[in-house]
Amino acid sequence: MADPxxxxxxxxxxQALNISESVTKHDAELPSYITAVSQRLDLYIGPVVQRTVTNEVHDGGRxxxxxxxxxxxxxxxxIEYSDTTSTVLTAESNAVKPDEAYLLERYDVIPSLWSGRLLRRRAGRRARFESGQANxxxxxxxxxxxxxxEVPERYKLAAKFMLENFWRSQLDATGGVNEFDMPQANFPRWGIPMAARQLVSGEIQEPRQVVL
Incomplete structure (x- = not known):
């Protein structure tokens, strides 16, 4: 079953694996490979297909x-909590400077999106989130x-390269040399081939340091 x-x-x-549309013997197994590759790509560059995150908590004091x-x-x-008192923060913009606000940073690679860094603001000025754990x-x-x-071809092609790499383990692991059958190493040794890495260069997400 396809994952959304x-x-x-x-x-x-x-198509990527050169399997005819009329061949259905892999239809039960292949979706799990597709989902695994999609999840690995998400870990490498951040989510490709959109998803909703509800009440993700972070420590304050920064x-x-x-x-x-x-x-x-x-x-x-x-929502910011100070002990048990909650404050709903409002987005700041050039035209609106709320008393209790947050500001998002642009994602440089795709300027129409946001980087995920959320800054605390107060009446148009820098501020700090209230101190606390998961508040x-x-x-x-x-x-x-x-x-x-709607996924652009660049990401699809990267996923196809990854899928081809993982699917090698399902292929015949022997090859003919003269009249002999010789074993071949078909098990993938890496998850993300270099070709896939180059397609998403500039979007690879490195561990981020917390600003105190």
Whole structure:
């Protein structure tokens, strides 16, 4: 069964593996490979297909927090707690400078999206989130594309390269040398081939340091 966050459709996966559309013997197994590849690509560059995150919590006491998933499409709610007192923060913009606010940073690779860094603001000035553990709750939508059908070919091609690599383990592991059958190493030794890495160069997500 297809996962709504898959980067490839079953038909696209078959095309990448040179499996005819009329051949159905892999139809039960192949979707799990597609989902695994999509999830691995998400870990490598951040979510491709959009998903909703509800009440993701972060520690306060600092001028900004980093959301777990990015790039970000939109933030739907930010709640800051001081002990048991909650404050709903409002998005700051050039035209609006709320007393209790947050500000999102742009995602440089795709300027129409956000980087996932959320800065605390107060009346247009820098501020710090209230001190506390797990006292900042954020709900947001992360990802690049609204659905599998809208994923750009660059990401689909990267996923296809990865899928071909993983699917090698399902292929015949012997080859003929003269009149002899010789074993061949068909088990993948890496998850992301270099060709896939180059397609998403500039979007690879490195561990981020927390700003205190």
């Amino acid at each position: 966050l898959d980067v490839l459709t079953l038909a696209e996966a078959k 001028p900004s927090v980093f959301l777990d998933l990015f790039p970000v499409v939109s933030v739907t709610q930010v 900042v709750a954020v709900s947001y939508v992360a990802g690049r594309c609204a659905s599998t059908a």
